[in-house]
Amino acid sequence: MATLTRISEDQLRVFLDEYSELGNLVGFAGIPEGSVNSNYRVETSAGAYFLRVYEEQAFEGARNEGITLLHLSAHGVPCEAPLLRNDGERTGHIAGKPAALFAWCAGGMRCQASVSTADTAQVGAALARIHVAGSAMAGRTGRFGPAELRLRLDRIAAAADHPTLAAEAEPLRQALDANEARRRSDLPKGLVHGDLFRDNVLWDEKGTIVTLLDFESACSGAFVFDLAVTVLSWCVGDALSPELARAMVSGYESVRPLTAEEREGLHAEACFASLRFAITRITDFAMRGDEAGPRTIKDYRRFILRYQSLTAMGPDGLSRMLFKN
Numbered sequence: 004m005a006t007l008t009r010i011s012e013d014q015l016r017v018f019l020d021e022y023s024e025l026g027n028l029v030g031f032a033g034i035p036e037g038s039v040n041s042n043y044r045v046e047t048s049a050g051a052y053f054l055r056v057y058e059e060q061a062f063e064g065a066r067n068e069g070i071t072l073l074h075l076s077a078h079g080v081p082c083e084a085p086l087l088r089n090d091g092e093r094t095g096h097i098a099g100k101p102a103a104l105f106a107w108c109a110g111g112m113r114c115q116a117s118v119s120t121a122d123t124a125q126v127g128a129a130l131a132r133i134h135v136a137g138s139a140m141a142g143r144t145g146r147f148g149p150a151e152l153r154l155r156l157d158r159i160a161a162a163a164d165h166p167t168l169a170a171e172a173e174p175l176r177q178a179l180d181a182n183e184a185r186r187r188s189d190l191p192k193g194l195v196h197g198d199l200f201r202d203n204v205l206w207d208e209k210g211t212i213v214t215l216l217d218f219e220s221a222c223s224g225a226f227v228f229d230l231a232v233t234v235l236s237w238c239v240g241d242a243l244s245p246e247l248a249r250a251m252v253s254g255y256e257s258v259r260p261l262t263a264e265e266r267e268g269l270h271a272e273a274c275f276a277s278l279r280f281a282i283t284r285i286t287d288f289a290m291r292g293d294e295a296g297p298r299t300i301k302d303y304r305r306f307i308l309r310y311q312s313l314t315a316m317g318p319d320g321l322s323r324m325l326f327k328n
């Protein structure tokens with residue numbers, strides 16, 4: 004989340020000493036994007052780097068992200084593994100927190116207005132590549148399952164200083180409970196990214212994906228849940244765009260065709276994804292103060308609207324929108 008952990012130059016020098024061939028430290032600055040971790044751009048005489056200080060994960064969780072990235076990048080997924088340290092690890096510590104250093108990836112993010120069907124097709128195909136490449140990996144259990152979301156709802160309901168937010172808790176809880184009863188348990192599962200939003204994909208000037216970012220939420224889950232997250236984050240301007248969403252699904256299926264069960268299960272997974280992000284945006288953005296300095300605030304109400312529009316559309320409406328047959 005921007006720069007919750009402030010690091011000193013001395014701490015950074017000690018951290019960088021654990022790597023070879025990084026040259027001398029030239030400068031560093033916090034990055035305002037991101038909601039969870041403290042991120043820095045670090046410049047040395049050898050080049051630019053991205054430093055991620057993990058705010059919500061113990062060392063093993065952070066290390067696991069590095070191992071996942073190493074596996075995926077070796078299997079054709081456009082992503083960067085953290086740099087190798089002198090101790091043979093890819094994760095270390097700074098300011099008492101787990102931390103990893105990545106090559107700085109030049110590339111731009113898409114704003115929603117500029118997203119094209121060619122883009123969503125590419126993102127869909129890249130997501131499917133993660134699913135295919137990660138199918139052999141034993142992903143860890145996710146941190147945003149229904150049980151964890153209910154705990155967050157308890158915190159929201161108890162937020163006496165945020166009465167408007169507290170009032171959102173009960174309807175969200177009822178929606179979550181009703182939707183849980185509809186989710187299929189027989190969907191194909193494996194490693195999912197879990198958070199492939201527009202700010203987690205960098206593009207070059209020719210319109211090709213440079214890298215996928217932020218595998219911190221990567222875990223074991225239903226592939227079609229991940230597809231639902233990605234459709235909802237890339238294909239909604241004022242409303243879900245049939246063209247963008249169809250292109251994303253067909254890009255996905257060009258690499259990994261969906262099963263009949265996945266097509267049927269997509270609506271309940273999309274509703275769950277909408278509730279997941281509505282709830283975490285309340286706890287991670289709306290309920291947080293400005294202790295992390297300037298940062299992007301993401302509006303939870305946009306995901307409540309997505310949930311309402313999916314409910315109005317129903318499973319058949321979503322299928323008609325996404326699938327030709």
Ligand SMILES: Nc1ncnc2c1ncn2[C@@H]1O[C@H](COP(=O)(O)OP(=O)(O)OP(=O)(O)O)[C@@H](O)[C@H]1O
Pocket residue numbers: 004005034036037038039040041042053083105106107108109198202203216217219
């Ligand atoms: N290797 C990299 N090179 C260049 N920029 C990067 C790199 N990794 C991340 N960034 C930039 O930093 C931003 C925040 O990174 P990231 O998404 O990993 O943070 P986060 O705190 O986990 O945020 P969130 O979970 O909200 O996506 C990205 O949106 C991107 O702009």
Ligand SMILES: N[C@@H](CCO)C(=O)O
Pocket residue numbers: 038039198200280283284301
């Ligand atoms: N990508 C998430 C934040 C990090 O999980 C969101 O847009 O709510």
